[in-house]
Amino acid sequence: MSEYVVLMEHITKTFPGVKALDDVQLHLKTGEVMALLGENGAGKSTLMKILSGVYTRDSGKMEIFGQDIVGDLNTKQAQDLGVAIIHQELNMCQHLTVANNMFLGRELIKNGRLDTKEMNRQAQEQLAKLGIMDLDPNATVGDLPVGRQQMVEIAKALLINAKVLIMDEPSSSLSNAEITEMFRIVHELKAMGTAIVYISHRLQELHNIVDSVTIMRDGKYITEGKFKDFTMEEIIANMVGREITNQFPRDQVARGKKILEIKNLNAGRMVRDVSFDLYEGEVLGFSGLVGAGRTETMRAIFGADVKESGEIILDGKKLTIRKPDDAIRQGIVLAPEDRKKEGLCTKLSIRDNIALPNLDLICNSTGKINKKIEDEMIEKGKNSLTIKMPGPDSQAGSLSGGNQQKVVVAKWLARESRVVIFDEPTRGIDVAAKVEIYQIINTLKKRGIGVIIVSSEMPEVMGISDRVIVMCNGKVTGEVDPRTVSEEEIMTYATQFGENAS
Amino acid sequence: MEKKNSFHKFMSIPGMASVLTAFVGVVILMIIFTFMNPNFISQRNLVPLSRSICPYLLVGIGQGIVCITGNIDLSIGSVLGMSAMISATLICNGVNPILALVITIIACLAVGVVNGVLVGKFKLPPFIGTLGTMTICRGLAEIVNGNYNTGDIGTSGMATAIRDIFYYGKVGFIYYGVIVSLIIWFVFNYIMNYTRTGRHIYAIGSNVDAARLSGVDVFKTTTVAYLISAFCSCIAGFITMAAAGMGSMQAGLSYEMYGVAAAVIGGISTLGGSGLLVGTIAGASVWAILQNGLTLANVPVAIRNIVIGVIVVACVLLDIMRRNGVKLGKKK
Ligand SMILES: Nc1ncnc2c1ncn2[C@@H]1O[C@H](COP(=O)(O)OP(=O)(O)OP(=O)(O)O)[C@@H](O)[C@H]1O
Ligand SMILES: [Mg+2]
Numbered sequence: 001m002s003e004y005v006v007l008m009e010h011i012t013k014t015f016p017g018v019k020a021l022d023d024v025q026l027h028l029k030t031g032e033v034m035a036l037l038g039e040n041g042a043g044k045s046t047l048m049k050i051l052s053g054v055y056t057r058d059s060g061k062m063e064i065f066g067q068d069i070v071g072d073l074n075t076k077q078a079q080d081l082g083v084a085i086i087h088q089e090l091n092m093c094q095h096l097t098v099a100n101n102m103f104l105g106r107e108l109i110k111n112g113r114l115d116t117k118e119m120n121r122q123a124q125e126q127l128a129k130l131g132i133m134d135l136d137p138n139a140t141v142g143d144l145p146v147g148r149q150q151m152v153e154i155a156k157a158l159l160i161n162a163k164v165l166i167m168d169e170p171s172s173s174l175s176n177a178e179i180t181e182m183f184r185i186v187h188e189l190k191a192m193g194t195a196i197v198y199i200s201h202r203l204q205e206l207h208n209i210v211d212s213v214t215i216m217r218d219g220k221y222i223t224e225g226k227f228k229d230f231t232m233e234e235i236i237a238n239m240v241g242r243e244i245t246n247q248f249p250r251d252q253v254a255r256g257k258k259i260l261e262i263k264n265l266n267a268g269r270m271v272r273d274v275s276f277d278l279y280e281g282e283v284l285g286f287s288g289l290v291g292a293g294r295t296e297t298m299r300a301i302f303g304a305d306v307k308e309s310g311e312i313i314l315d316g317k318k319l320t321i322r323k324p325d326d327a328i329r330q331g332i333v334l335a336p337e338d339r340k341k342e343g344l345c346t347k348l349s350i351r352d353n354i355a356l357p358n359l360d361l362i363c364n365s366t367g368k369i370n371k372k373i374e375d376e377m378i379e380k381g382k383n384s385l386t387i388k389m390p391g392p393d394s395q396a397g398s399l400s401g402g403n404q405q406k407v408v409v410a411k412w413l414a415r416e417s418r419v420v421i422f423d424e425p426t427r428g429i430d431v432a433a434k435v436e437i438y439q440i441i442n443t444l445k446k447r448g449i450g451v452i453i454v455s456s457e458m459p460e461v462m463g464i465s466d467r468v469i470v471m472c473n474g475k476v477t478g479e480v481d482p483r484t485v486s487e488e489e490i491m492t493y494a495t496q497f498g499e500n501a502s
Numbered sequence: 503m504e505k506k507n508s509f510h511k512f513m514s515i516p517g518m519a520s521v522l523t524a525f526v527g528v529v530i531l532m533i534i535f536t537f538m539n540p541n542f543i544s545q546r547n548l549v550p551l552s553r554s555i556c557p558y559l560l561v562g563i564g565q566g567i568v569c570i571t572g573n574i575d576l577s578i579g580s581v582l583g584m585s586a587m588i589s590a591t592l593i594c595n596g597v598n599p600i601l602a603l604v605i606t607i608i609a610c611l612a613v614g615v616v617n618g619v620l621v622g623k624f625k626l627p628p629f630i631g632t633l634g635t636m637t638i639c640r641g642l643a644e645i646v647n648g649n650y651n652t653g654d655i656g657t658s659g660m661a662t663a664i665r666d667i668f669y670y671g672k673v674g675f676i677y678y679g680v681i682v683s684l685i686i687w688f689v690f691n692y693i694m695n696y697t698r699t700g701r702h703i704y705a706i707g708s709n710v711d712a713a714r715l716s717g718v719d720v721f722k723t724t725t726v727a728y729l730i731s732a733f734c735s736c737i738a739g740f741i742t743m744a745a746a747g748m749g750s751m752q753a754g755l756s757y758e759m760y761g762v763a764a765a766v767i768g769g770i771s772t773l774g775g776s777g778l779l780v781g782t783i784a785g786a787s788v789w790a791i792l793q794n795g796l797t798l799a800n801v802p803v804a805i806r807n808i809v810i811g812v813i814v815v816a817c818v819l820l821d822i823m824r825r826n827g828v829k830l831g832k833k834k
Contacts, residue, residue, distance in 0.1 A: 054715065076717050079717070091709065091711060092709065092712055093704070093705045095516065095707075095708040095775040095776045096704060100701060100704075105713075105718050106717065112697070113697055114700075114701060
């Protein structure tokens with residue numbers, strides 16, 4: 001038997017209009033954690049879907065535990081061989097319980113009926129193995145925070161005795177505490193002898209868990225090796241094909257007049273008495289723990305949630321915003337955080353998605369769509385963000401995760417606004433694309449547009465904003481200068497639960 | 503303390519609150535109608551009323567299960583009509599009544615398979631696929647007896663037995679037809695809650711991709727749901743046929759919508775993945791009680807329809823508002 005638990009060579013895969021994989025290889029050893037890296041659309045997810053039987057390869061050799069896989073592999077067979085995958089987009093039946101999800105497709109039966117007791121017991125046992133004691137197997141999955149749902153996915157994978165576990169961007173929607181918890185579990189799995197393929201765009205976190213790396217670019221294999229033999233710059237250069245010198249470019253612009261003023265905004269439990277100002281030529285960052293109320297604040301300003309009280313003053317004029325349409329028309333736009341749920345109509349084309357909030361600009365007075373203006377708008381969006389796609393008429397849902405996110409951003413850049421709010425704009429986006437988005441933020445800033453960015457990635461808020469507001473439990477707890485503040489100081493504000501907020 | 507805890511646990515079963523709301527609705531309606539006409543609560547009214555709930559309950563079960571998979575079955579009413587027409591025609595033409603029922607069941611189940619193949623395999627939108635079978639089946643119902651309603655199914659021993667089992671016979675205050683419907687209701691409740699098939703039906707309605715990736719056979723599960731729906735419509739057809747003693751080409755018109763009403767009032771979401779089948783009995787009762795109570799209160803037919811429509815929409819609206827309210831309160 002070879003030393004590899006998984007060996008893939010000369011793998012190719014073509015989708016209509018895209019060659020997703022072109023002669024790719026991958027070598028995974030027992031008990032190692034491998035980072036699979038590459039830009040958005042490089043083909044990472046596709047390669048892993050082939051390994052787990054979701055897609056079939058066009059050609060190439062594949063060995064799992066020394067067993068040559070001849071012909072197609074389906075999900076069931078892959079599972080039987082011990083390969084489990086946690087997909088990039090969480091795949092859970094939200095209405096079912098934890099135990100039901102874990103046993104989905106392989107329910108235990110006793111005397112012709114579901115053996116719920118036994119399934120609950122085994123689910124609990126499996127979770128306990130991961131050190132999770134306080135999760136009720138009877139809880140409904142949809143009620144759990146994302147981090148918890150992920151733990152359930154991992155436990156589910158273990159249930160089929162996975163020897164190879166693929167984790168496709170598991171950290172992108174987790175809070176810092178949840179990520180730490182997940183790393184602990186990864187170490188635990190490794191100790192049990194499980195080999196893990198770990199995909200992530202958060203390069204800073206890799207050193208915690210990773211033994212080796214495989215790097216891809218544009219559907220091609222680039223290089224592989226021990227993680228400690230690479231510097232971060234080399235990894236990035238291999239991913240992107242060129243050097244990126246400054247991961248967080250921040251242009252200095254003189255601060256101008258006040259654009260936006262929020263006074264005593266209240267909306268539900270997560271927005272209590274929030275006030276802040278936004279000036280021309282600045283990027284205002286919002287930091288805090290997941291669930292601090294930042295997203296809720298932005299949604300309330302944008303009119304997506306109901307406001308109880310508070311004033312929104314734009315350029316000295318008091319605005320009435322009851323619904324998102326009011327905000328958009330008066331010059332405030334929001335690129336929301338959950339692309340699958342709120343950002344995109346995945347079944348519509350990229351063109352339709354970008355045009356959707358801008359139809360007022362595209363249509364003439366009779367409501368007829370002006371194709372020419374639309375095409376120009378799509379072209380502009382595509383070029384400013386280098387969205388990798390077969391064409392503007394392909395389905396938004398068929399793009400790689402990161403490119404979907406770019407479409408979400410692109411649709412709001414197509415119109416002239418006074419204030420642009422980005423909620424987690426770089427979630428699941430590769431380094432190069434992140435820099436592109438930062439550059440766009442800089443451009444907006446220079447044009448005198450107010451930019452607000454909500455982000456849970458500390459280096460990002462610190463690196464790109466000119467001023468940072470910290471929230472905790474629905475209240476503003478601090479305001480800091482990112483050039484001088486320490487992460488610890490921000491954390492103190494971010495965890496200021498009990499005391500009176502300033 | 504102990505008691506309070508188990509009540510809490512009971513209420514925390516997903517969907518249970520909606521089911522209870524529906525049952526409370528039934529009680530409130532009964533109280534209102536009793537005030538409007540005290541005869542409503544009399545044994546003379548309630549016993550036949552229990553019988554008239556049955557067809558609504560059956561189509562509610564079928565439609566409810568299909569709704570839980572995230573689909574819809576528009577062919578229910580036509581299958582009901584087909585069932586009544588085929589069985590009556592066969593019996594009138596001298597076929598052994600038992601055999602006639604068996605043949606009818608097979609014919610109805612075949613429609614379920616066709617629905618399953620169209621929606622589950624060829625991925626037709628369920629609204630379109632079952633709209634097709636709905637039209638075809640209504641045509642079949644009309645054609646089996648050459649575009650005429652059938653004659654009386656006669657009074658032979660077995661024909662009488664069929665009338666009794668599905669409609670006229672009773673022990674004490676309980677009609678056999680009610681017992682038959684309750685058994686079916688009970689069995690499918692069991693299947694939905696305690697078997698793998700039931701679990702898979704919920705799973706594909708909740709997140710079809712996740713279910714497929716977990717190894718659930720989506721085609722098979724969809725087909726099973728449509729088969730159940732066709733079976734329930736078929737039995738409802740027998741009840742209608744037994745009641746009239748003949749097959750009517752009009753049998754079952756609009757019953758697919760009564761099924762939606764019974765399911766939705768009973769707390770099943772048309773979006774799939776959630777709801778409990780127990781509620782269908784409350785949903786069906788609300789429907790039947792409204793018809794009966796408004797008739798007793800001498801409300802003209804046209805007004806009756808308007809009132810029923812308004813009340814049904816209001817019921818569902820209330821349930822949605824209650825659910826959203828709960829959610830808002832819970833949101834962190
Ligand atoms: N089902 C599909 N149909 C058509 N094209 C697809 C499909 N899945 C992936 N692709 C294309 O294949 C290419 C590789 O996509 P893949 O999802 O593997 O990228 P990735 O490396 O995982 O990127 P990301 O980091 O953004 O998740 C992309 O160009 C994508 O548009
Ligand atoms: Mg991917």
